[in-house]
Amino acid sequence: MIFKGNAWVFKDNIDTDVIIPARYLTTTDPKELASHCMEDLDPDFSVKVKEGDIIVAGNNFGCGSSREHAPLAIKSSGISCVVASSFARIFYRNSINIGLSILECEDCIKNIKTGDVLEINTDMGIISNVTTGETFKARPFPEFIKNIINAGGLLNYAQEVGGNA
């Protein structure tokens, strides 16, 4: 898939409590979750973010809770893809399982600023900073994970391979 949008840059260790605070976990409605996405770091994030925009972050993005509400909130806020130096394990699984595009790339955080225009080719794992003209390569996914992504998430994958997953 190809995504194009503005970058929103965040630091290391962005935890699930700031992605979607627990006080909003009484709902499972993605739109409502999205309206509170990142609000403890930037109260206007959900208003300012535009369809297709891209989050760029440092190490350990999504650390903390296992709440799937976190990638759901990001996805329905309009963010097309998250590029981080590394992801916390459960967030990584959850994103793949629900079909939020994520890429691991260590060089992006150092070379991308909020507001830069990015173009991402997720199949090739190429991240281009249109504003500066630089390009970066993401770490490739293992084959098995590619299959889950291509099936459109874990449960679709399970249905594809039947009970023998």
Added chain:
Amino acid sequence: MGMTITQKIFAKHSGKRFVEPGELIMAEVDIALANDITGPVAIEEFKKAGGQKVFDREKIALIPDHFAPSKDIKSAELCKILREFAKEQQIVHYYEVGRMGIEHALLPEQGIVLPGDLIIGADSHTCTYGALGAFSTGVGSTDLAFAMLTGKCWFKVPETIKFIYHGKTNSWVTGKDLILHTIGDIGVDGALYKAMEFTGDALCHLSMDERFTMANMAIEAGGKNGIMEPDNTTLEYVKNRAKRPYEVFMSDADAVYLNIIDYNVEKIRPKVALPHLPENVVDVEDAENIAIDQVIIGSCTNGRLEDMRMAAKVIKGHKVHPYVRLIVIPATQQIYQDMIKEGITEVFIQAGAVVSTPTCGPCLGGYMGILAKGERAVATTNRNFVGRMGHPESEVYLSSPAVAAASAVRGKIAHPGEVTDSDI
């Protein structure tokens, strides 16, 4: 080449003789767990995928604990989804308010999780059961839905970092201080994707309750799981609780570790993690005189009977500081009853504390003790992220129950030795 305890449990549950780090496997789960926040999402996914019957009604645990007893209409609706699904599917391990507890205290206490098991839970602190010598890890709701359908979960076999604790612990140094020290040392992503194996002679002297505290916080270092080899203390703990067979696994002498980290516990003093990351760990002495508004003693990290005994010992004969709220939350109904029997509840109430029914409540900023703007709390919980316990400009300091109790008395962060002459 030998295998670690984590590899062995994976090999057994994926029907293989040997698995190696990096290998992707599909493994059978012994218990799949969800709560009132993650369960409803998993149930929705289960139904969307055409799920009719869960793979095994005895191997699923559904525990309403986060916002239960329900704090508002929306959380009542979430609990209702859990309850109705449990009824419809005849789920054996569903525990209603009045019989429930915080999932990670309840499951081991009731013998639902056992040594050698492979357990997944739609809750990040599922890693707690590693203290029993089980592999357990947190997953999301979709993974859980998949497990409810198939009884399986996919894993990448992790590399293991071994942590060896040796020596004799100083007074008032608990399992909580050891794990805070470890997280402070390696950082919140120090064990990202890795298994953390805890061992060493200092651990032999730790009670099961302290071991649960340590395994519980493996996730705070990014760990996939935290695990300890079972010993006599473990076997004694499970003896009268287990209602099914279990298997004890030990790491081979020639198992391969990514890294081995040694700690001399004699150098470790009682700790506090400063806001807003669990890795901001300092000695209590270096955080003294920070004035506080609230103290929480409870959670899946430190809401067990020993934690309560320890806090009560510090607080006995004292009053909670006039401008501090002390909220004590036993993690399970059993602990609640034992506290009453032992006179511990009385000690807290005499001191001017609130003692609540089991719930996660304030730990995740749910209810029962939310912080206002600018307020500070000392908590025996596990996370001090921005906004974790309330207002984004409030602060949480993580500590052991003993430090929390001493701080409640002094109205500021304090070493237990400042409040009592006794020792643990």
